[in-house]
Amino acid sequence: TGNKILRFGPCMISMNVNEIRASFTAIKATIQAKDAIRTISILSYPYSLHNFNVDRCCIIHHLLRFYVDKVFKHCETEDSHVNRKISSIANSFLSIKKKFRQCNEQNVCDCGEEAIEKYKQILTNYGQLNITSAAMKSLGELDILLDWMEKA
């Protein structure tokens, strides 16, 4: 089925990252082309997510909610093919989020100061733009999140 088990601290979540990645790759050029602001990044330099390796459980918990609540719903485009891919990715995130909730009920996702600071930085980056631009930029950086999620 292409599902893979990814570890985030105490939580081991099964998900089909390749399917999400394939959906994203299909729309990446279109979405990134809509993001003309190259001086600000949500998850990349200078606060690159891939350099962050503590409290993975806390970070992924917050980022799943971030993408579901603050990104996907603000990413409507004029292209129905792109919209279908976005909703397919959003549905995958919703199912991962549900699995996370189940794990979270049994285990405590530690949120240390660093992780809280990291998430605040992401929100700060997001807050520098209007909602549509910030959401489109965040969606265009989904590969950064997927790379980080797959890091062992």
Next chain:
Amino acid sequence: PERSPLLKHAAFSSTNFENIFKWESEAETPPDTVYEVQYKRYGDEDWLQKSECQNITQPFCNLTHETENFRERYYARVRAVVQNCCSSEWVCSQRFYPREDTTIGKPEVKHIPSVRSIKFFIQPLYTPLRDEDGSQLTVEDIYSRFGTIDYHMTLFSQKTHQEWEKNENNKEFEVSDLNPNTEYNVTIYLKHLEKRSQPRVFCVRTLPDNTWL
């Protein structure tokens, strides 16, 4: 009056992490047109000048070392300048992510045929990048940090229409139980997660069986 030429298709062309920024200009470009190239890391404030690519006439610029952090994303842009006239708009590349966007070139393969088997030795695929200690990095060095690397091989005999398919994670392997004095078409490529290298395609003939002479 003269006007600045239009530029198009500004994009990175990358193989084994050698990252070349290329562009095209429309047919009627004034002869004294030169180009200026800038680049930046995605998320950085400022565009940086690529000093060797200021006032150049060729339609490409090597940005390998400016984009060597294969975990980051980059942009490059170019404009045309016509002496004593004007300059074009900046034309920007797509977001460039070396780790995903580079093409993995054909692997180099040495082979030693015997009567009923062939040994294959896959050579390292070198990149222009160097490790902290200065050693040259191979494509395998880089991608093995993110997941496994396999070598996929198919071997096909025109004469018998037999086909072998092998997935190896070793750079040296042998295919046995072949027919003597037979030509085989071989295709080998490197596989990493969803990424594949260009295929190396060649023929190799097993040795004749002289034991009965």
